[in-house]
Amino acid sequence: MRLMPCRVPIMACRISELVIDCRDPQRLAAFWCEVLGFVVLDIDIDDGAVEIGPREGFGGLQPTLVFSPTTEPKAGKLPLHIDVNATDRDQDAELERLLKLGARPADIGQTGEETWHCLVDPEGNEFCLLRARLS
Incomplete structure (x- = not known):
């Protein structure tokens, strides 16, 4: 596979939102608010979508x-x-916290030598806890 060189654009986009389809937006929003230290920013009264983010808000x-x-069933791996990194504790302590919040270990064929942990959220969506601590 040949990689294309990256150019530094004069103007670029950045990711502002990630939209995740789910069966229970309130439950998943509560879980991810705890994981990330986010707050609920908006609830769409019409369709029940819940937006969460940093306290500073969108943007x-x-x-x-x-x-x-x-209402569509999840079909296989997303x-x-x-990927998340702990900010105020080591990886083992963060893993313990995430499991208490409702995350569950996921087996994706790990060897046991990985520096990360694969988990699933309450609806079975995979995410990884990486080793490095970010400030």
């Missing part, structure tokens, strides 16, 4: 997450997953 450096209700 900052971190994208917001929008949990959009769907083509995108979230």
Whole structure:
């Protein structure tokens, strides 16, 4: 596979929101608010979508997450997953916290030598807890 060189554009886009289809937006929003230290920014009264993000609100450096209700069943592995890093504790302590919040370990064929942990959220969406602590 040949990689294309990256050019530094004069103007670029950035990710502002990630929309995640789910069966229970309130439950998933509550879980991810606890995981990320986010707050609920908006609830769409018409369709029940819940947007969460940093206390500063939409448009900052971190994208917001929008949990959009769907009745469609999850079909296999999602083509995108979230990676998280602890900010105020080591990886083992953060793993323990995430499991208490309702995350569950996921077996994706790990060898046991990985520096990360694969987990699933309350609706079975995979995410990884990486080793590095970010400030």
